[in-house]
Amino acid sequence: MGGQVLLAVAGNVGSGKTTLTHRLVSRLGFVGLFESTEANPYLADFYGDMRRYALPAQLRFLAQRVIDTRRVIDEGASAIWDRTPWEDADIFAANLHSRGAMDDRDFETYRMLASQLLADVRPPDLLVYLQRSVASCRDNIARRGRDYEDSIPISYLEDLSLRYDAFFESWDRSRKLLVRAEDYDFLRDGSHLSELVGRIAESLPQRFLSFG
Ligand SMILES: Nc1ncnc2c1ncn2[C@@H]1O[C@H](COP(=O)(O)OP(=O)(O)OP(=O)(O)O)[C@@H](O)[C@H]1O
Numbered sequence: 001m002g003g004q005v006l007l008a009v010a011g012n013v014g015s016g017k018t019t020l021t022h023r024l025v026s027r028l029g030f031v032g033l034f035e036s037t038e039a040n041p042y043l044a045d046f047y048g049d050m051r052r053y054a055l056p057a058q059l060r061f062l063a064q065r066v067i068d069t070r071r072v073i074d075e076g077a078s079a080i081w082d083r084t085p086w087e088d089a090d091i092f093a094a095n096l097h098s099r100g101a102m103d104d105r106d107f108e109t110y111r112m113l114a115s116q117l118l119a120d121v122r123p124p125d126l127l128v129y130l131q132r133s134v135a136s137c138r139d140n141i142a143r144r145g146r147d148y149e150d151s152i153p154i155s156y157l158e159d160l161s162l163r164y165d166a167f168f169e170s171w172d173r174s175r176k177l178l179v180r181a182e183d184y185d186f187l188r189d190g191s192h193l194s195e196l197v198g199r200i201a202e203s204l205p206q207r208f209l210s211f212g
Contacts, residue, residue, distance in 0.1 A: 005030070005208055006073070006122065007200065008081040010168070011130035012160050013152065014137035014144075016181050020130060021082040023186050023193050031079040033068055040064065044148035050101040058093045058102070058110055066117045073122050081124060086173070089114040091163045099159065123173035126204050131168075132181035134161050177203045 007024070009017045018034065025032040040046075046057035065085040072079045093114070097107040132140075134157045141149050168176060177199060184192040201208075 003207075004073075004076055005078040005204070006081070006124040006126075007079070008084045008124035008127045009130055010084060010087055010127055010164070011181070012132060012134070012137050012164055013149075013157060014140035015130045015132040016140065016186070017082050017130055020186050020196075021080055024080050024197070027193060027197060028078070028080070031072055031075070031077045033072055033079055033081045035065070035083050047148045047151050050096065050099075054093075054096045054102040055106040055110060058088065058096065059113065061088045061092070062110075062114055062117060066121060069121055084124065084127070085118060085121065086123075087164075087167065089118065091160060091167055095156075095159050095163055099156070125174055125208065126200060127168075127171055127174055127176045128200065129164070129168040129171075129176065129178050130181050131164070131178060134158050136182060137161075175203055175205065 007030070009021050009024070011017045021032055021034065024030065040057060040060050042053050042057035042060055046053040062085055065083070065088060069081070069085060089111075093102065093107065093110050096102040097104075102110070134154065137157055138154060141152065168178065179196065179199075184196065186193050186196070
């Protein structure tokens with residue numbers, strides 16, 4: 001194995017990142033970098049009133065994810081991210097700004113901090129984009145039944161989905177892999193996971209030849 005491998009799973013709210021990341025963690029023996037739903041004390045308030053809580057919620061997401069990322073990278077173990085800090089900055093915060101939930105002044109403040117915090121964070125070796133239709137994301141969100149997510153407008157998911165596609169298209173910090181979530185059943189079918197692990201191995205840089 002060519003040293004520490006960093007994988008990232010990126011995708012919309014309800015796309016199934018957490019399920020996939022758990023499966024990959026147990027298959028590969030990597031450390032999982034999970035987004036704890038309880039970790040952001042602004043989240044429920046944010047969904048209740050996006051205008052009021054956009055800036056503190058975004059700052060908290062970014063700070064927590066950068067702290068967790070740096071710790072895992074410093075520890076030297078191979079790891080897999082369930083969402084990256086670049087998604088916070090380039091997708092979520094930018095989306096709130098363009099929806100009018102974050103004003104120009106707050107967005108500029110956020111951008112100043114984000115560019116400093118992210119300046120020397122090592123990117124993943126491979127970004128896996130778990131692409132799922134908005135209708136299917138919405139069904140997953142409804143099924144998991146978190147009260148505070150009841151208020152998520154469909155237009156919010158649609159905007160994020162467009163931004164995710166553009167983010168993936170322009171992602172040039174590492175290699176990347178598109179996975180259409182609806183073609184796989186990672187929860188119930190082990191062969192689907194094996195197929196994806198094979199695709200990941202093929203997509204990684206040469207130095208990780210013995211991966212998987
Ligand atoms: N930067 C952010 N801005 C706004 N909301 C965010 C941000 N990062 C995460 N969230 C929200 O916090 C919650 C975290 O939940 P969770 O970890 O289950 O992620 P998720 O996006 O729903 O992923 P998945 O269903 O693919 O596992 C979700 O409602 C998620 O959209």
